[in-house]
Amino acid sequence: MSLDYDVIVIGTGAGALVSALRAHDAGARVGLFEKGDQVGGTSAWSGGMVWIPNNPHMAEAGIDDSADEAVTYIMAMSNGLIEEKLARQLVEAGPDMVTWLEQNTPTRFQLIESFPDYHPEETGGKTAGGRSLECPLYPFAELGEWAARVTRGPQLDGSTRMGESPLGNQPVFGIDPAELERRKERDERGSGQGLIGPLLRACLDRGIEPHVGHSAVELITENGAVRGAVFETSEGRKEVRSGAVILATGGFERDERFRQAFLRGPLERYASVPTNTGDGLRMAMRVGAALGNMREAWWVPMIDVDVPGRGTTAWMINPERTWPRTIMVNPQGRRFANEATEYNALGAAFHVMDATGYGYTNLPAWMIFDQEYLERYGIAVHRAGEPTPAWLIEAATISELADKIGVPAHQLAATIDRWNGFCAQGHDDDFNRGDSAHDRYWGDRRIGAGVESTLGPIDTAPYYAVQMRPGALGTKGGPRTDVNGQVEHVDGGPIDGLYATGNVVSSVMGGTYGGAGGTLAPAMVFGWLAGNHAAETALARLALTN
Ligand SMILES: Cc1cc2nc3c(=O)[nH]c(=O)nc-3n(C[C@H](O)[C@H](O)[C@H](O)COP(=O)(O)OP(=O)(O)OC[C@H]3O[C@@H](n4cnc5c(N)ncnc54)[C@H](O)[C@@H]3O)c2cc1C
Structure with a gap:
């Protein structure tokens, strides 16, 4: 059967875009699909901070860190909910992802000066910061018509809020009005917009144009392997065949039955995009995914x-x-x-x-x-x-x-x-x-x-x-994934062709939040790993059958 793509990515948050980029650069033909009519998900509404222990910018600034220290820190907050091998993968692959993005895309990162970890006095924690990165302002004119198609959240007024403004990178207590005006005039955006902007640009440069208005409702399987997805669109249902699927559909916070079934206590309000209704979880459950961390949210x-x-x-x-x-x-x-x-x-x-x-x-x-x-x-x-x-x-x-x-x-x-x-x-x-x-x-x-x-x-x-x-901000329970971001089956072993990243998965962080950027970092790092693994396995399979 001919494939429409080697890899399809469902969702357009930061983890999704990084997966798409990495899969493309590993040689795959990539399709990117979004349920909403705008792209970027909650990632575009966010502060855009990314928590990467031992990152290259720390070394440049002379701040000491190591993978071991960071793993110790994460495990100190585990309460039995964190798998050490996933925590180690996060902290070991994170710096490589930062370097890869900076070398292969317009994405740039900078240290947020002295921003401590969230539990900095725990063993391995950093009281003087270094692990939290942000992107500099990004001129949205670079995105052409896509500039108007990146979603913007309700707390984005460019005023005084820490990391929540599209005009971003401002001190908590306000920003010089003249500088704000300059940013507005040039449509230079920071925070989550400053992260999504260059990632989206990099996708467009590779010919990966998001298909908006495509809501994934079902995975296509062949002998238990995932080989595409079915989308609901304004033109009816569409089947898209692919060698592998990466779910990056956000959490289930917007689905009342899932909230009631899984969460450990009341969740009364949500900061995420309204389209995060647990679709990825539902699809993964239908193909036998093992679930984890279901009680937790950010x-x-x-x-x-x-x-x-x-x-x-x-x-x-x-x-x-x-x-x-x-x-x-x-x-x-x-x-x-x-x-x-x-x-x-x-x-x-x-x-x-x-x-x-x-x-x-x-x-x-x-x-x-x-x-x-x-x-x-x-x-x-x-x-x-x-x-x-x-x-x-x-x-x-x-x-x-x-x-x-x-x-x-x-x-x-x-x-x-x-x-x-x-x-x-x-x-x-x-x-x-x-x-x-x-x-x-x-x-x-x-x-x-x-x-x-x-x-x-x-x-x-x-x-x-x-x-x-x-x-x-979103829930963080869902399909369990391995060190490659591949979804595990309830009976053990990976599900052939199915990967997931971001809030749709059982979070590597268990119940905790390591530092500013603690949700986007795992989404992006495991998206980066999943993109690579999905592309390599899909292409290897294709080579065998041709
Ligand atoms: C104000 C604010 C500030 C924040 N600041 C930070 C921060 O600085 N650092 C940090 O780490 N985290 C931060 N967060 C949290 C962070 O934004 C989220 O945890 C993260 O963006 C989740 O990424 P995701 O890819 O899982 O989901 P999203 O970015 O929400 O992306 C999911 C996408 O999937 C799409 N989708 C859903 N279902 C389907 C379907 N069936 N078919 C196709 N597409 C589908 C959705 O429409 C959405 O676009 C913040 C959140 C908020 C609200």
């Missing part, structure tokens, strides 16, 4: 915000939690975690259960802050001086605030008194907020490099509360 706290022109929008709350003059409380009006810890780990705090009451101890959770906080930082799209929006609760006193959010007033007052005492003494005795280099980096470093960047009293009326929701 958790992140979110709030609901009314964004002018967009309506209610789920908004990630990351540096905002770490700045002084804010805490989080549970329905009892008590703090329940180090608010400044990394977002993924906070998922665990949201999922704590009360065995007696049989409910979630810390849900609903509330972020509490004062007027001084609002004046310094604002919150999401709201700034001090503007009328308080309906999604934000305001009260003249702590007691009134407690009544409005339904927590015991005496307890909320006691919690805030205790917090203010910790701020005065310079140490959070309950949750050690600010002890980690992570917390201090994410805090307001304009105030200082110590705990003052994150500890600050809540003492200036009026007071505010906003409900925090357990959200996710």
Whole structure:
């Protein structure tokens, strides 16, 4: 039977594009397919940071690292969920992928100065950074008509948000307006756009033009081997035959039944593209894929915000939690975690259960802050001086605030008194907020490099509360894959012709998040390995049959 392609890649996030590039350069004819009408997936909405331990730019900057150190670090956070051979493959292949992309495509990486790992005090962790890379600004004019076909996310306003702006690569507290204007005029984009832009350019240069509006619904199999996929398109169903298929269809966070079936606790909001409905998981299950890590997601706290022109929008709350003059409380009006810890780990705090009451101890959770906080930082799209929006609760006193959010007033007052005492003494005795280099980096470093960047009293009326929701960047359970990114069968051994990468797979990182870029890095590294292996095996098979 004649093949349409040697390798097809389903999805157009960063992992997908890297797979396509590598498969092409290994000699394969590559087809690239996307369900949405725009390309880039959540990867294009992201901060575009990539966590590559022992990367070549660290060496250039004289920062020490080694594969062994990085594997030790990852395994220290395993809790029995991480396979060491996959972790080792990630850290050993990562630097080679960076070099390969820089030598063969317009993609360039630079160090994000002093960005610590997310658990930097763990053995093998880096407190002074080096492992997190980002791409410089990319001029979208280079993409021609494709510039308008890269998806842009809801938090991309070019203002003050860490790594979430298409105009990107900005300090957390804003960017010179003249520089912003310059970037806008030239359509120079950073963050996830700065990553997807050059990868897409490299695909187009190789004649790999994404087929948008192609939703993969089924894998084509021959004697148990995967040999293509069926797509739903506006022109009807299309069968595409290929020697191998690489699934890069994102997580299952947008599918209610999968969420209910698999996740370890509530997931109420999603930061990903709406097309990530678990299609890859469904297709892989039908051909007998072994599954892993199904309970996990890349958790992140979110709030609901009314964004002018967009309506209610789920908004990630990351540096905002770490700045002084804010805490989080549970329905009892008590703090329940180090608010400044990394977002993924906070998922665990949201999922704590009360065995007696049989409910979630810390849900609903509330972020509490004062007027001084609002004046310094604002919150999401709201700034001090503007009328308080309906999604934000305001009260003249702590007691009134407690009544409005339904927590015991005496307890909320006691919690805030205790917090203010910790701020005065310079140490959070309950949750050690600010002890980690992570917390201090994410805090307001304009105030200082110590705990003052994150500890600050809540003492200036009026007071505010906003409900925090357990959200996710995407889920990270799915088909188990081997060191080549090949999907494993439930009965053991790889499934001939089937590969997967990104949030569709059982994550190499288990439940943890190594550092900024911890999701895109495995997607890209295993995409790079899968592209190569899929191409080589498909071409070798073809040579045998010809
Ligand atoms: C605001 C924000 C900031 C972030 N910052 C970072 C960061 O700096 N670093 C980091 O590592 N991570 C970051 N993340 C997380 C990261 O973006 C995701 O984990 C990552 O992009 C997932 O990649 P993926 O390829 O698995 O999925 P995606 O990039 O979402 O790609 C999946 C693609 O598959 C397509 N698809 C789905 N089903 C089908 C189908 N049936 N047929 C065809 N196509 C299909 C989807 O439409 C989509 O385009 C961030 C996320 C957000 C929202």
